[in-house]
Amino acid sequence: MVNREVSSPLAGVGGYGSASRSRSALRRRRPRLGLAPWRAFLALASGLLLTWAFPPKDAGWIAWLALIPLTVAVRGVRLRAGFVAGLLAGTVFFALSFLYIRQFGLFPWLALAVFQGLFVAVFGFLASLMWRCRQPWLRVSGVAGAWAAGELLRGYCGALGFTFCDLAYSQYRAVAIMQVASLVGHYGLGFIMALSGAALVEAVPRPSRRGRAPTGAPLIIVGLGLVVAVAWGQRRAVRIDADVQPPAIGVVAVQASGGPEPPTEQAYVQEVTRRYIARSMADGRGADLIVWPETAVPARINESAALADWVRSVPVRLRCALLAGAAEAAPGDVTYNTLWGYGPKGESIGRYRKQQLVIFGEYVPWRDTLRFLKRYPIRDFDYSPGQEDVLIPVKGFGVAPMICFESIFPDISRRLVREGATVLVVATSDSWVGAAPAELWQHAQASPFRAVENGRWLIRAASTGVTCLISPNGRLAKEAPINAVASVRGFVWPRSGMALYTMVGDWPLVALVSLLLLAGVRDLRPFGRTRRSAA
Numbered sequence: 139m140v141n142r143e144v145s146s147p148l149a150g151v152g153g154y155g156s157a158s159r160s161r162s163a164l165r166r167r168r169p170r171l172g173l174a175p176w177r178a179f180l181a182l183a184s185g186l187l188l189t190w191a192f193p194p195k196d197a198g199w200i201a202w203l204a205l206i207p208l209t210v211a212v213r214g215v216r217l218r219a220g221f222v223a224g225l226l227a228g229t230v231f232f233a234l235s236f237l238y239i240r241q242f243g244l245f246p247w248l249a250l251a252v253f254q255g256l257f258v259a260v261f262g263f264l265a266s267l268m269w270r271c272r273q274p275w276l277r278v279s280g281v282a283g284a285w286a287a288g289e290l291l292r293g294y295c296g297a298l299g300f301t302f303c304d305l306a307y308s309q310y311r312a313v314a315i316m317q318v319a320s321l322v323g324h325y326g327l328g329f330i331m332a333l334s335g336a337a338l339v340e341a342v343p344r345p346s347r348r349g350r351a352p353t354g355a356p357l358i359i360v361g362l363g364l365v366v367a368v369a370w371g372q373r374r375a376v377r378i379d380a381d382v383q384p385p386a387i388g389v390v391a392v393q394a395s396g397g398p399e400p401p402t403e404q405a406y407v408q409e410v411t412r413r414y415i416a417r418s419m420a421d422g423r424g425a426d427l428i429v430w431p432e433t434a435v436p437a438r439i440n441e442s443a444a445l446a447d448w449v450r451s452v453p454v455r456l457r458c459a460l461l462a463g464a465a466e467a468a469p470g471d472v473t474y475n476t477l478w479g480y481g482p483k484g485e486s487i488g489r490y491r492k493q494q495l496v497i498f499g500e501y502v503p504w505r506d507t508l509r510f511l512k513r514y515p516i517r518d519f520d521y522s523p524g525q526e527d528v529l530i531p532v533k534g535f536g537v538a539p540m541i542c543f544e545s546i547f548p549d550i551s552r553r554l555v556r557e558g559a560t561v562l563v564v565a566t567s568d569s570w571v572g573a574a575p576a577e578l579w580q581h582a583q584a585s586p587f588r589a590v591e592n593g594r595w596l597i598r599a600a601s602t603g604v605t606c607l608i609s610p611n612g613r614l615a616k617e618a619p620i621n622a623v624a625s626v627r628g629f630v631w632p633r634s635g636m637a638l639y640t641m642v643g644d645w646p647l648v649a650l651v652s653l654l655l656l657a658g659v660r661d662l663r664p665f666g667r668t669r670r671s672a673a
Contacts, residue, residue, distance in 0.1 A: 172219035177211040181223040181262075184208035185230030191308045192235055193579035201308035205335045208258075209281060212266040213339070224262020224288075228255030235303050238574045246498075254300065257292040261285050264655065271661040274353040278336045278360075280658035283651040285332035289325055290648060293547065297497045301546045305331050307583040315364075316590050316612045317371030320637040323548055324587045326647050330367075334360050375611040378593075386629040387533055387561065388426045392417050394623045395431065395569045395601035407437045411445065413623060414462075415452055421625045422456045427532050429599040432492075432542050432567040435464035438473065450484035457482045459532050461539060461599075463565050465521075466491065472522045475500065477539045477565050479530045487531055491524025492541040494550065499543075527554055535560045535632040542566040545598075546584040548591055552640050555592040560632035562594045567601040573621050578603045586612035593637045595630035 173181075187204035190197050208227045212220040233251035240247045261284045268280030285305070293301045301307070306327035309315050318327050337357040344352070394413040414434050422428050439446050439462075453460040459481055466476040466489075475495070479488035495501050501520035502508070529536035538559030544550050545564040554562065564585055571577040582604035589596040589608045596608040603620030607628045618624035 172216045173211075173222050177215065177219070177223055178226060180207035180211035181227040182230055184211075185227040185234070188227070188231040188303075188305075189234040192303050192576075193583075194574075194576040196579065198308040198310070198312060201305055202331055202334060205285065205305075205332055206339060208262065209265065209336055209339050212262045213269040215266050217263050217266055220262040220264075220266025221259045222262070224265075225252075225255050225259035227262070228258025231255070231258065232303070235576070235580070238571050238577045241572070253298075254292070257288040260291060261288040264288075267662070268655070268658045271658045273661055274340055274356060276654070276658050276661050278340050278356040279333060280654050281336040282329050282333035283654035283658075286325060286329040286647060286651045287655065289328050290644065290651070293325070297503075299547065301584060302580050304328055307580075307587065310583040310586045310612065311614075313375045313611055313613050314368045314371035316586065317374045318367050319587050319590045319612075320374070320593060320639055322647060323591055323639045323644055324584075325548075325644055326639075329647065329651070330364075334364065337361075375613070378609060378611040379613070381610075381633075382629075382631055384631075385533065386631050387535065387537075388424060389429065389597055389607065389626075389628060389630050390418065390422045390425045390427075391429045391597055391599040391605050391607065391618075391626045392421070392434075393431065393600055393603060393605040393618050393625060395434070395567065396621055396623070407435070407445070411435050411448065415448070417623060417625055418452050418460075419455070421627055422452070422458065425456065425458050425627070427459045427461070427537070427597075428452065428456070429563055429565060429597050430460070430462045431599045431601040431605075432463040432475065432477070432565045433465060434462055434565075434567075434601065437464065438467040439464035439478065441467050447484075449478075450480050453480045453482055454484045459487060459530070461530065461537075461563060461565065463541070463567070468522070473519060474524060475521050475541060476524075477541060477563075488528050490528040490530070490539045490541070491526075492521070492544065493524045493527075494544045494547065495521055495523050496543045527557055529554075529558055530563075532561075537561045537563055539563045539565060542568075545588060546581070548588065548639075549643060551588040551592055551594075552643055555594060555636060555640050559594065560634060561630055562588060562592070562596040564588075564596060564598045566598070568603070569601045571602075575603075575620055578620050582606070586614065591637060591639045593635065593640070594633055597630060 184204055184207045187200055191201035191204055208223060211223045229251050232254040236247065236250055239250055264284030264287060265281045268284055269277055271277045271280055289304055293299050304324060306324040318330065337360045341352050341354040341357040392414055394417045395410060414430050418428050435449060437445060439449065449462055462478050464476060464478060466474040468474060475492040477490045479486065481487040498516060502516055529538055536558045538554035540550060551562055568578050568581055585596055585598050586608050589610055590612040593610045595610055598604065598606050598608065604617060605626050606617035607615045607626055607630060609615050610633060616626045616628050618626050
């Protein structure tokens with residue numbers, strides 16, 4: 139029988155056998171996916187810091203630092219290790235941020251966290267590639283471009299698109315810096331935040347003696363740019379606050395869902411509708427427009443003439459316009475999620491059917507094929523998408539409604555403003571989440587950015603919160619307490635004109651990111667040399 143360890147003709151010559159065994163031992167000790175424990179720890183740290191930057195902790199300033207550990211972790215590693223580091227950070231981040239999804243079961247919660255984490259994994263993959271560039275500016279801007287690429291893919295992946303917890307949303311209360319979104323949108327602000335973190339990493343000396351010399355120029359220039367941006371943003375925000383010339387629209391946004399549910403469906407419909415009517419009558423005197431949330435009337439309102447007349451009595455008695463959320467039955471067993479507009483005489487002044495539906499929430503693809511989904515608490519019918527945008531006339535101005543999920547996608551509000559919207563409305567229902575504030579605020583974070591990106595006042599009416607009025611500079615002018623029967627009353631001022639972002643959208647950022655990544659690929663060092671020179 140042949141001894142395989144000495145079968146080579148060079149075995150035992152010049153220490154060949156022992157060196158071979160040593161190399162094999164070293165290979166066995168290497169992390170299987172090329173991710174050393176300390177790098178995994180840094181990726182985990184980024185996931186935790188990102189979680190802390192968003193509701194319920196809501197420490198937005200941490201978001202400026204949160205990507206730094208992950209950015210270090212993916213420097214000088216193989217692409218698959220960068221992917222794994224990003225997946226680890228992203229899955230931890232989204233799993234902790236979306237804890238409220240656990241009410242639907244462990245599998246949906248974990249599946250959502252891993253799927254969303256894949257887009258952070260894209261960042262890890264691309265960033266590990268960009269760190270190999272020879273030029274410092276390409277390294278820094280390429281890493282920022284990698285982050286923007288992941289977020290853009292996440293927001294624009296069709297029916298699975300999602301923008302909750304995008305990096306820029308953490309700045310929804312930082313009014314001065316938020317003004318940058320009027321130029322580059324929230325994706326562009328996320329790029330800038332990632333750029334600042336990468337510049338800081340580039341400027342810090344490596345612990346290894348063989349590491350590249352630190353380069354401080356990108357950090358200095360990015361820092362100066364941020365100072366200019368904040369100063370300009372503060373000036374813009376003050377100017378918008380002062381721009382309150384007449385005419386104005388008096389608005390009441392009502393929040394009256396929640397509370398104990400009556401024992402029967404009919405009683406529940408009556409009780410919830412009664413609460414909205416009572417609150418509107420108490421706070422709506424002198425208002426020009428009253429806004430109720432999505433599905434404020436929990437029924438197909440056009441199937442009950444008595445119910446519809448009861449709702450129409452509100453604008454008739456108050457001599458104002460009303461936007462009321464309620465389902466709509468249509469021929470062919472079709473149901474729409476609709477916002478109904480009624481005028482001072484009870485007449486119809488518009489009807490908007492929600493176009494961007496929530497997958498697995500408002501419709502289930504392949505419902506008959508994916509039978510295992512029946513074990514989860516999903517609705518037993520599908521909503522159908524609407525087909526057109528609608529402007530509701532109020533005092534001669536076009537008020538553009540969006541329903542729930544639609545407010546998290548910037549291209550929808552941009553389209554409405556280009557079609558003539560002078561005021562934006564978001565009607566939403568997040569009552570499914572219960573009393574947990576995290577989802578309510580994560581969802582609400584998008585609305586200030588829609589206001590800033592388009593230079594429009596935004597009215598947000600939510601069933602359990604967050605109900606608020608938002609200035610065109612993103613400031614929450616008034617807000618109601620969450621999980622309470624309440625309303626917000628104030629004025630909004632119709633505005634014309636378009637911000638730069640409204641006109642150009644995300645295409646300049648897409649072009650910039652593409653050019654940075656392509657330029658970075660052309661400037662790559664061989665990986666072996668990069669590993670020896672990177673810390």
